[in-house]
Amino acid sequence: MSSSPNSHAKAPARQEANDVSTDQPAVVPIELNEEERTLILSDLDALLPTLDGARADRFRALRASAVAGTVPADLVAALESVLELTLQTGRARTRYRADGEGTLTAVYRRTSAGRTLSKHLGQVNEALKTLAGDEVTSISVRMRTVGHFTIAIQTDNTTLTLAARPDTINVESIAVGA
Secondary structure (H helix, E strand, C coil), X not given: CCCCCCCCCCCCEEEEHHHCCCCCCCCCCEECCHHHHHHHHHHHHHXXXXXXXXXXXXXXHHHHHHHHCEXXXXXXXXXXXXXXXXXXXXXXXXXXXXXXXXXXXXXXXXXXXHHHHXXXXXXXXXXXXXXXXXXXXXXEEEEEECCEEEEEEEECCEEEEEEEECXXXXXXXXXXXX
């Protein structure tokens, strides 16, 4: 539909990314079962010799808590770091195969960062539902900068733009009636 300055056509509805809640979930202790402990301890044992000083002390404390079966809230960020390192580099799949990778991913999902990522994935999937039944007319991926990409999906009625970064994906904008 074309419009002129004198037409009474509605402006497209637009939702910006900053409308998406950025509340961080509470950091809570993480309970580990035997299999989870074994995999995490293996990664920590490989990592610890490369560290020194306060950083090594923190990861030694994480190791001790993993042995005990509970990572306290104040060490969850360190656990997230170890899990991100092993999962993002592919090390988990190489060392532990798909089952071990899945086990470590399940632990990550229980961390604050993992719960935040799950929330973002849910928001993206809800936004994608707005395209259901529409014919896709255009899809493009652009690099905003290294490690930050946008994915634009356009239908006759809606333009959905997603922002993908190494550690998350978010709805950047939805324009209905565009």
